[in-house]
Amino acid sequence: DGGITQSPKYLFRKEGQNVTLSCEQNLNHDAMYWYRQDPGQGLRLIYYSQIVNDFQKGDIAEGYSVSREKKESFPLTVTSAQKNPTAFYLCASSRGVEQYFGPGTRLTVT
Amino acid sequence: KQEVTQIPAALSVPEGENLVLNCSFTDSAIYNLQWFRQDPGKGLTSLLLIQSSQREQTSGRLNASLDKSSGRSTLYIAASQPGDSATYLCAVYRDNYGQNFVFGPGTRLSVLP
Numbered sequence: 160d161g162g163i164t165q166s167p168k169y170l171f172r173k174e175g176q177n178v179t180l181s182c183e184q185n186l187n188h189d190a191m192y193w194y195r196q197d198p199g200q201g202l203r204l205i206y207y208s209q210i211v212n213d214f215q216k217g218d219i220a221e222g223y224s225v226s227r228e229k230k231e232s233f234p235l236t237v238t239s240a241q242k243n244p245t246a247f248y249l250c251a252s253s254r255g256v257e258q259y260f261g262p263g264t265r266l267t268v269t
Numbered sequence: 270k271q272e273v274t275q276i277p278a279a280l281s282v283p284e285g286e287n288l289v290l291n292c293s294f295t296d297s298a299i300y301n302l303q304w305f306r307q308d309p310g311k312g313l314t315s316l317l318l319i320q321s322s323q324r325e326q327t328s329g330r331l332n333a334s335l336d337k338s339s340g341r342s343t344l345y346i347a348a349s350q351p352g353d354s355a356t357y358l359c360a361v362y363r364d365n366y367g368q369n370f371v372f373g374p375g376t377r378l379s380v381l382p
Contacts, residue, residue: 199374201358251313256300256301256320257303260313260314261312262311263310
């Protein structure tokens, strides 16, 4: 089955630790995205990548980093510099204008 | 700066009712608008995509319309069912390559049996 997978579903970390969220797609899509979702708010774009080895900052990139070494994979690292990292993180991909989303990772930092 | 709002924030209806969800955006220079459904704790599922040259799209009991000049889109759900209970989000695209989207906060729908 084609789709987008994110792992893990739930992630717990102590403050001050970096953590990496996984996103893999087998849809052969060129573009991939990371969003953050907070209660009562719309999704906000963190980073996006249109092609392998290239990525661009979104609206809220501070405290996050990404890499795009393979077409299928777009991992997101939440660094200790991110002031409010607890949130629901969604990965998406697209070829053209329609976006497809993964199931999300809920990160809790205490 | 593009801003997207959705009214109402929450809606509760009895099963069988027809209902309309609203999405408004401040900058009419959009390329596309997409409606999504999100179940609690899950990712987003695409419902309908309206491209800039279109005025509406239909899929089953769902119909979405787009009026760019007034900065509005509506999602019409006919004969609502309890399984329609979810949060519905709209997203507008700021360019034709899909790299820049702005999402609304969503409308949380409850359909009561």
